[in-house]
Amino acid sequence: MDACKFRNISNWSVGITTAPRKQPTLCQTIASIKKAGWERLQVFAEPGVEIPEDFNDLIFVQRYERLGAFPNWYLSLTEMVLRDPKAEAYLLCQDDVLFSENTREYLEFKLWPAPEVGVVSIYCPSHYQQKITPEFIREDRGWRSWGALAYIFSNPSARSLLSDSAVLNHRDFGPADGLKHIDAVVGLWCERNQLPYFVHSPSLAQHIGDTSTIYPTASVRGHRKADQFLKKIR
Template structure:
């Protein structure tokens, strides 16, 4: 399951965003910010009752669920739709509806993806407890089921096919904790650990968590460990000097 670490042609992206009803909707802000980051075309995977912006552009399409699926099922189905609609895409970016991202992130990523020939997933969000002041660029983390932060994941083409067809991932809905409705980050982290594939975050974080309330954990806010540190929207992203210099263990 190898990918090219140095590309000579533009990357073909498939981009999606999951959304669900929340007290203070941030979907419109997240869509607009994702465009500033470089992705104008995307598909929204919306649970019933989600606040869909009235002025949504033609480049943003919507898959509106006819019944509430839950966080993991909506996310998994959304990722499956992205792949089936775009089976030859180079990269699959699936985000949540409460994020902001640094300007021109897409351009930066197209200069430095992929950080290794064997890829599990690249997370554009780095939770505070994974941040390291002595690291810069892509950082491997090995947290397994204890992985945090499914805000913005990028899968390679081989990676998304292997992930979606993984029997243990599929069985999470059947007999996972919380009826298999939650734990997206735990599922992705444990899949990487089990398949011995690297889980990368980026230091400093390229994405910040802006949702003031959780659609899953009702009493949680985005403070503390759920909020990234060292997020700077004014950060100017430059191409790493070399592939090896941009990866930390």
């Protein structure tokens, strides 16, 4: 990266949500995100997740009862904002993701793609627009948004999302008892507030693992996998 260019952000808060899997991928995700440039990580674990001793430098938050994907995700983002209230960017990812090398440095120069953003997804599903030259693209799909693997929120957007009554009401009134559909909730929030939903293409994150903690019969194929994934971004 050109040292003469202006670094837009440097203060991050980074979290990983995790739940028990038949074939755990958390260690791969932690190693990959560290290689991508982030060292200070917070892990928000549903009951039954074991953290290897190799990663004793993590901030480890253990849930003592099963919350479900959306409640754990929402609570995790809330804790990140309260723990790091001055962070410029909040990256919250899932436990089955590989990241492009050098992603942090790249993003610190490239964020934000607009003066106001709803969310930036650095994971690009295979059925979204595919670019050869790395860039952010708008994918304003509302409830049909896809892929909450690696979301980045600005400080204002994180606070706005967490305080939105419709987002909170998803737990009470949403489908599947409000336990799923993180991406749909975020996409709809962007749509209602006329905020852009950005996706980076080619993808800077890749979905891994053969099982899903949310949809047990799903596999990492088709829409659930990035068509183009950069192993390293410059």
